Amino acid sequence: MKAGVKTGVASAALVRSLARLDDTGVPDSGADFAERLSQWVGWTDAIALAAALDGPSVAPAAAGAASAAT
Numbered sequence: 233m234k235a236g237v238k239t240g241v242a243s244a245a246l247v248r249s250l251a252r253l254d255d256t257g258v259p260d261s262g263a264d265f266a267e268r269l270s271q272w273v274g275w276t277d278a279i280a281l282a283a284a285l286d287g288p289s290v291a292p293a294a295a296g297a298a299s300a301a302t
Contacts, residue, residue: 273281 270278
């Protein structure tokens with residue numbers, strides 16, 4: 233069963249509402265990206281993330297073959 237897609241007046245109202253969110257005039261926090269990220273990620277998580285990003289990359293085809301072999 234396929235759900236119908238509503239368009240029209242409700243969609244236009246949503247677009248107008250979202251556009252108003254952009255015009256709030258909120259000043260930038262002044263914090264750079266690293267400072268804001270540190271509020272979300274602890275230093276231990278950052279080390280684990282860095283290790284994962286620095287690890288060897290696996291090609292998608294090789295990853296699929298490796299998971300099929302196990």
